[in-house]
Amino acid sequence: MKTARRGPRNAEDRLxxxxxxxxxxxERGEVxxxxxxxxxxxxxxxxxxxLELVAMCGLPPFVDELIDVFIDEGMIFVGVxxxxxxxxxxxxxxxxxxxxxxxxxxxxxxxxxDGPLGRGLAKLAxxxxxxxxxxxxxDLDRPEAAIGLAAAADAGEExxxxxxxxxxxxxxxxxxLPRQVFAxxxxxxxxxxxxxxxxxxTFRIDRxxxxxxxxxxxxxxxxxxxxxxxxFTDGSIPRVTVRLGPSARWVxxxxxxxxxxxxxxxxxxxxxLPIASEPWFARTMVRLGPDAVVVEPSGWGSIGRDAATRxxxxxxxx
Amino acid sequence: xxxxxxxxxNLLALLLETTQPLSLIQIAGELRGQYPESQTARRGAFExxxxxxxxxxxPIEQRIAAGSDAGQTQYWIDRNRYEMHGLDLTADEMRAxxxxxxxxxxxxxxxxxxxxxxxxxxxxxxxxxxxIVPDVAELPALRDAVASRARVGFRYNxxxxxxxxxxxxxxxxxxxxxxxxxxxxxRRTYRIDRIAGHVVTHADAGSFExxxxxxxxxxxxxxxxxxxxxxxxxxxxVAIDAVRAGHAERELGSERIAERRTDGSIVVSVPCANxxxxxxxxxxxxxxxxxxxxxxxRADVIAWLEAVVA
Numbered sequence: 001m002k003t004a005r006r007g008p009r010n011a012e013d014r015l016x017x018x019x020x021x022x023x024x025x026x027e028r029g030e031v032x033x034x035x036x037x038x039x040x041x042x043x044x045x046x047x048x049x050x051l052e053l054v055a056m057c058g059l060p061p062f063v064d065e066l067i068d069v070f071i072d073e074g075m076i077f078v079g080v081x082x083x084x085x086x087x088x089x090x091x092x093x094x095x096x097x098x099x100x101x102x103x104x105x106x107x108x109x110x111x112x113x114d115g116p117l118g119r120g121l122a123k124l125a126x127x128x129x130x131x132x133x134x135x136x137x138x139d140l141d142r143p144e145a146a147i148g149l150a151a152a153a154d155a156g157e158e159x160x161x162x163x164x165x166x167x168x169x170x171x172x173x174x175x176x177l178p179r180q181v182f183a184x185x186x187x188x189x190x191x192x193x194x195x196x197x198x199x200x201x202t203f204r205i206d207r208x209x210x211x212x213x214x215x216x217x218x219x220x221x222x223x224x225x226x227x228x229x230x231x232f233t234d235g236s237i238p239r240v241t242v243r244l245g246p247s248a249r250w251v252x253x254x255x256x257x258x259x260x261x262x263x264x265x266x267x268x269x270x271x272x273l274p275i276a277s278e279p280w281f282a283r284t285m286v287r288l289g290p291d292a293v294v295v296e297p298s299g300w301g302s303i304g305r306d307a308a309t310r311x312x313x314x315x316x317x318x
Numbered sequence: 319x320x321x322x323x324x325x326x327x328n329l330l331a332l333l334l335e336t337t338q339p340l341s342l343i344q345i346a347g348e349l350r351g352q353y354p355e356s357q358t359a360r361r362g363a364f365e366x367x368x369x370x371x372x373x374x375x376x377p378i379e380q381r382i383a384a385g386s387d388a389g390q391t392q393y394w395i396d397r398n399r400y401e402m403h404g405l406d407l408t409a410d411e412m413r414a415x416x417x418x419x420x421x422x423x424x425x426x427x428x429x430x431x432x433x434x435x436x437x438x439x440x441x442x443x444x445x446x447x448x449x450i451v452p453d454v455a456e457l458p459a460l461r462d463a464v465a466s467r468a469r470v471g472f473r474y475n476x477x478x479x480x481x482x483x484x485x486x487x488x489x490x491x492x493x494x495x496x497x498x499x500x501x502x503x504x505r506r507t508y509r510i511d512r513i514a515g516h517v518v519t520h521a522d523a524g525s526f527e528x529x530x531x532x533x534x535x536x537x538x539x540x541x542x543x544x545x546x547x548x549x550x551x552x553x554x555x556v557a558i559d560a561v562r563a564g565h566a567e568r569e570l571g572s573e574r575i576a577e578r579r580t581d582g583s584i585v586v587s588v589p590c591a592n593x594x595x596x597x598x599x600x601x602x603x604x605x606x607x608x609x610x611x612x613x614x615x616r617a618d619v620i621a622w623l624e625a626v627v628a
Contacts, residue, residue: 011322016374018327020434039439050323057327059335059348066331083331086401087435091375094432096458097423098415104451104488105418117418120411127405129465136461137534139489140449143568150447164565171561183449186490209564229450247594253511254491287601289626307604308626314605315620
């Protein structure tokens with residue numbers, strides 16, 4: 001994903017920014033430099049530099065007269081507009097961003113198809129030539145509990161949940177103040193203040209057995225919420241290097257990886273994965289079976305074997 | 319030499335304002351002193367500028383001149399194709415799209431550029447409810463092709479494909495293209511992140527008809543255990559212990575429960591014809607699940623576990 005950076009960097013980026021800034025300025029005629037700077041994510045000095053440059057543009061015989069703009073005492077003044085009065089049309093990537101984001105947002109808990117998003121999206125789809133919604137579909141497979149948790153997060157209401165924890169392999173009851181609900185890689189999660197640990201915790205919603213509102217509205221902690229989709233950047237999480245066969249390839253597509261080698265002649269790759277949860281790793285190795293081999297650290301090779309031994313004992317008992 | 323942004327702005331203004339297509343010699347004459355004198359350097363600089371304008375989405379038209387200038391390429395911009403029209407969003411609709419981008423594509427610079435074009439301000443940081451919509455470079459081109467009914471070509475599983483793109487689907491964290499594979503003569507589904515290299519869109523828009531009742535969500539079953547499964551193979555019975563019974567019931571639906579036992583465990587009836595998918599599913603429950611029947615499915619899981627232990 002491209003990340004927005006403060007200020008444009010090259011000529012293309014600067015021109016792109018100018019071409020959205022000019023129609024906006026022309027429509028207003030008179031705007032403070034600070035307001036323009038905030039709106040277009042530039043410093044006041046950058047705004048001044050770009051507008052001075054624009055004021056110098058021109059074609060013979062009207063050199064310097066293409067765009068009538070000047071800055072005086074912190075205000076931008078624009079004369080009679082001639083060119084660049086309307087923004088450039090959306091390019092394919094921008095159109096995609098809006099449409100995909102809008103369609104995805106329609107699948108979030110609380111979305112109203114007859115509300116402003118639904119109406120805006122319908123106008124957008126028409127303008128982009130999408131005559132129906134069948135062209136781009138987003139299926140977030142939202143679990144029932146996500147709706148209640150999202151409402152609790154919005155209302156700042158504490159809930160009592162029963163949760164099955166993979167690492168403890170047991171179901172427990174906890175009080176949480178839900179603060180964000182999100183979907184990532186086909187799963188739904190809720191992050192919030194966890195009464196038991198006194199920390200922010202993230203729970204997989206499909207492992208929540210029940211949600212019960214408490215009616216209490218405790219103050220949220222000032223701890224930083226995790227950024228959805230970027231939890232494995234932490235260098236302190238252990239890393240495991242594994243060899244993966246062709247039918248185990250889904251692992252590197254589904255989960256965050258530090259690195260993946262090119263496939264060898266037999267289609268095997270070597271990948272290094274951050275392991276946030278040892279039980280998760282054990283379970284994954286059992287599922288992958290002979291299609292995955294631990295390279296290092298060598299001690300991790302026994303984790304999958306131990307888990308498989310436990311399951312096997314279960315079958316032999318009966 | 320002048321700032322490149324100044325030359326690009328002047329070139330853009332010239333091509334928008336001109337009443338007739340212009341050759342490079344005419345353009346360099348109008349923008350006096352802004353392009354290099356030497357013919358090779360001038361052509362190189364102009365090509366870079368043209369590419370930069372096209373990169374940011376400016377539609378530059380061109381044609382080969384006839385008459386006295388025969389053979390020269392001439393350029394212009396059609397103002398109607400350049401400007402955005404027909405998207406008159408109300409303030410609350412614009413605001414809703416802005417929130418949608420913040421909730422599903424946070425940090426997207428193209429999303430921010432799009433919002434600026436619509437007249438919205440800087441993207442919000444974070445929302446209470448969000449979804450991560452994965453990014454694949456080929457998606458914008460594929461959406462264009464779906465909307466304009468243009469055939470696409472790409473390489474997939476080491477085979478070159480010619481596909482009529484019917485629709486795109488995001489499911490379980492992956493983007494899929496569903497369409498008609500002209501080489502195979504049938505409808506196919508492709509994982510978009512597994513397409514090798516770039517997608518080529520063929521020029522002719524409207525080159526196919528999509529079935530009227532098409533819905534990408536019906537392209538393949540949501541449950542991977544059903545993909546490619548033989549409906550004549552009877553379901554397996556799997557015991558799930560009390561710890562995970564609630565989860566299994568939510569995952570599969572109550573109609574799949576064959577028995578509720580007094581100790582809180584349940585027996586579920588699950589398709590098993592797609593053996594790898596079934597095995598992967600059942601092993602995901604580790605010791606909380608046990609395959610009871612058929613014997614072949616049970617033996618397969620035991621053999622798999624023995625291979626892991628060995």
